[in-house]
Amino acid sequence: MIKAPPLSFSTITTLFLLFSISHFPGALSQFDKDYCKTESENICTDENKAFNLKLIAIFAILITSLIGVCLPFSASSFSAFKPEKSHFLILKSFASGIILSTGFIHVLPTSFDMLSSPCLNDNPWHKFSFTGFVAMISAVFTLMVDSITTSVFTRSGRRDPRAAANVAPAETPDQEIGLHASHHGYGHDLNVDHEDNDKELGSFYLQLLRYRVIAIVLELGIVMHSIVIGLSLGATNNTCTIKGLIAALCFHQMFEGMGLGGCILQAEYGWIKKAMMAFFFAVVTPFGVALGMALSKSYKENSPASLITVGLLNASSAGLLIYTALVDLLAADFMGPKMQKSIKLQMKSYAAVLLGAGGMAVMAKWA
Ligand SMILES: [Zn+2]
Numbered sequence: 001m002i003k004a005p006p007l008s009f010s011t012i013t014t015l016f017l018l019f020s021i022s023h024f025p026g027a028l029s030q031f032d033k034d035y036c037k038t039e040s041e042n043i044c045t046d047e048n049k050a051f052n053l054k055l056i057a058i059f060a061i062l063i064t065s066l067i068g069v070c071l072p073f074s075a076s077s078f079s080a081f082k083p084e085k086s087h088f089l090i091l092k093s094f095a096s097g098i099i100l101s102t103g104f105i106h107v108l109p110t111s112f113d114m115l116s117s118p119c120l121n122d123n124p125w126h127k128f129s130f131t132g133f134v135a136m137i138s139a140v141f142t143l144m145v146d147s148i149t150t151s152v153f154t155r156s157g158r159r160d161p162r163a164a165a166n167v168a169p170a171e172t173p174d175q176e177i178g179l180h181a182s183h184h185g186y187g188h189d190l191n192v193d194h195e196d197n198d199k200e201l202g203s204f205y206l207q208l209l210r211y212r213v214i215a216i217v218l219e220l221g222i223v224m225h226s227i228v229i230g231l232s233l234g235a236t237n238n239t240c241t242i243k244g245l246i247a248a249l250c251f252h253q254m255f256e257g258m259g260l261g262g263c264i265l266q267a268e269y270g271w272i273k274k275a276m277m278a279f280f281f282a283v284v285t286p287f288g289v290a291l292g293m294a295l296s297k298s299y300k301e302n303s304p305a306s307l308i309t310v311g312l313l314n315a316s317s318a319g320l321l322i323y324t325a326l327v328d329l330l331a332a333d334f335m336g337p338k339m340q341k342s343i344k345l346q347m348k349s350y351a352a353v354l355l356g357a358g359g360m361a362v363m364a365k366w367a
Pocket residue numbers: 106107225229252364367
């Protein structure tokens with residue numbers, strides 16, 4: 001019979017020591033305090049080399065962001081991607097998937113990490129889910145902005161005789177379907193022809209205004225994340241990780257630009273406004289890098305002040321992005337009349353959503 005070798009005394013002692021270190025309340029606090037105050041110094045820290053790399057990063061990120069955000073615009077110049085074609089809906093689903101993934105995979109978990117950091121006081125930060133709470137309130141607030149601006153626009157649309165006499169608010173997908181059903185001869189009105197035209201004009205006008213509100217809200221939500229990742233690149237002097245980080249941020253901004261560009265496209269702005277929105281998105285991460293460089297003496301990623309500020313901002317932009325992606329972009333399209341007519345188109349669009357969301361999720365590994 002073979003006897004199991006007895007656990008040696010030293011193994012037991014080591015395990016006991018490890019256990020007590022990790023569970024003794026004061027054991028890690030000294031290490032934590034140092035970690036929270038300063039960026040750890042190591043052989044990779046080289047300020048001059050990092051400075052040059054950051055200058056390159058500013059230009060590289062600017063250019064890749066511009067390429068990303070302009071790609072959907074250029075796609076729309078092909079007749080296959082005109083807004084009334086079904087290919088456009090597939091492209092938009094891809095863009096919506098990117099936005100959804102940004103909210104769920106990039107912004108929300110970062111906020112959870114930051115607000116549960118050991119650098120923050122136990123009370124109140126570890127006693128309550130601030131991330132969940134702020135994200136929830138922000139989602140409700142986005143709904144509020146959405147519904148109130150829509151009703152204000154509807155009223156001003158009613159006052160404008162050219163816009164439409166009977167503007168039926170297409171606020172929910174169901175109403176939208178009902179509206180379209182009446183367009184196709186299920187309405188009970190006698191003056192169908194005349195009212196049809198007015199209604200069609202009115203709902204088109206309203207839909208366009210809603211798309212514009214969505215585009216602006218989205219831009220704000222995305223910009224928040226872009227500036228934060230730029231800031232953390234600008235503040236680091238670690239030359240070992242900086243090169244990988246620059247490459248990751250370039251891809252990140254290009255992909256996210258494609259998502260945002262798809263949503264700006266449906267707002268059908270004139271080219272000046274379109275260019276302004278694209279430019280604003282493209283400069284924001286380079287601006288974050290520059291800001292991080294300027295503040296790198298005082299800005300510490302792990303200091304309680306920056307953890308709380310950035311953590312709360314991230315939580316609110318997560319709520320905004322998740323609400324907008326699910327309700328304004330995905331549900332509005334998939335429950336809309338065009339998709340409802342064809343299950344085949346829905347399947348293609350779902351594949352596009354998963355592709356966009358999956359791609360962005362993979363990118364979260366780096367930034
Ligand atoms: Zn990200």
